[in-house]
Amino acid sequence: NAGVTQTPKFQVLKTGQSMTLQCAQDMNHEYMSWYRQDPGMGLRLIHYSVGAGITDQGEVPNGYNVSRSTTEDFPLRLLSAAPSQTSVYFCASSDRVTGQGRYNEQFFGPGTRLTVL
Amino acid sequence: QQQVKQSPQSLIVQKGGISIINCAYENTAFDYFPWYQQFPGKGPALLIAIRPDVSEKKEGRFTISFNKSAKQFSLHIMDSQPGDSATYFCAASKNSGGSNYKLTFGKGTLLTVNP
Numbered sequence: 001n002a003g004v005t006q007t008p009k010f011q012v013l014k015t016g017q018s019m020t021l022q023c024a025q026d027m028n029h030e031y032m033s034w035y036r037q038d039p040g041m042g043l044r045l046i047h048y049s050v051g052a053g054i055t056d057q058g059e060v061p062n063g064y065n066v067s068r069s070t071t072e073d074f075p076l077r078l079l080s081a082a083p084s085q086t087s088v089y090f091c092a093s094s095d096r097v098t099g100q101g102r103y104n105e106q107f108f109g110p111g112t113r114l115t116v117l
Numbered sequence: 118q119q120q121v122k123q124s125p126q127s128l129i130v131q132k133g134g135i136s137i138i139n140c141a142y143e144n145t146a147f148d149y150f151p152w153y154q155q156f157p158g159k160g161p162a163l164l165i166a167i168r169p170d171v172s173e174k175k176e177g178r179f180t181i182s183f184n185k186s187a188k189q190f191s192l193h194i195m196d197s198q199p200g201d202s203a204t205y206f207c208a209a210s211k212n213s214g215g216s217n218y219k220l221t222f223g224k225g226t227l228l229t230v231n232p
Contacts, residue, residue, distance in 0.1 A: 004160075031218040033218060033219070033220075035222075040126070040224055040225075041224060042121075042123075042206060042222035042223055042224040042225050043161070043206065043220075043222040044222070045219055045220070045221075048218065048219060050218075058219065059221075090160050090161070092160075094218045104218065105151075105163045105166075106163070106218060106220060107163075108153075108160030108161045108162065109160050110158075110159060110160050111158075111159075111160050
């Protein structure tokens with residue numbers, strides 16, 4: 001298993017440009033999430049999905065769009081990049097919890113380092 | 118509103134020493150408390166996790182201590198090694214019908230273990 005893969009690893013954009021960060025997982029996990037990591041801020045949840053066709057907003061959703069057409073893929077779209085979106089982006093996936101008291105592990109991808117000039 | 122507060126921001130420990138990182142949470146609905154380890158240029162990876170029905174969990178040199186009444190939990194790394202040098206994040210989530218996939222993270226602690 002490749003686990004969670006993200007492309008590209010690095011990207012530089014100009015303000016106003018658009019792009020899509022790709023995320024894929026081969027573990028057949030139902031849940032997928034996008035986080036951004038900024039120095040001294042930890043990781044903050046942007047959007048998440050509980051299954052194909054179902055997405056919802058996290059803590060910092062503004063400026064980002066997501067869709068989930070398949071179980072495997074969960075792309076993150078920046079429609080009009082801003083310098084405030086300079087960050088490292090992590091995609092994560094986890095399995096559905098079944099049974100009381102079970103807790104699922106989130107598996108993180110290697111990240112995409114995005115710079116917006 | 119910062120729901121999970123982590124301290125210290127950075128920590129320097131000698132090889133063989135004990136590293137202690139503390140976290141405090143506000144939301145009493147949280148019922149899953151994992152610690153993630155992150156090496157430079159890599160994504161976070163689950164290190165150890167605890168549920169609030171136990172006060173301590175140990176896995177090798179890593180121990181989580183949990184104080185439900187104080188809403189605090191901590192990570193202890195015994196016999197710290199240079200290979201433990203990384204950033205450590207505490208996190209919390211709540212299990213609601215199987216939905217404990219939304220993690221709230223602390224801001225992280227950069228641990229440096231000197232040889």
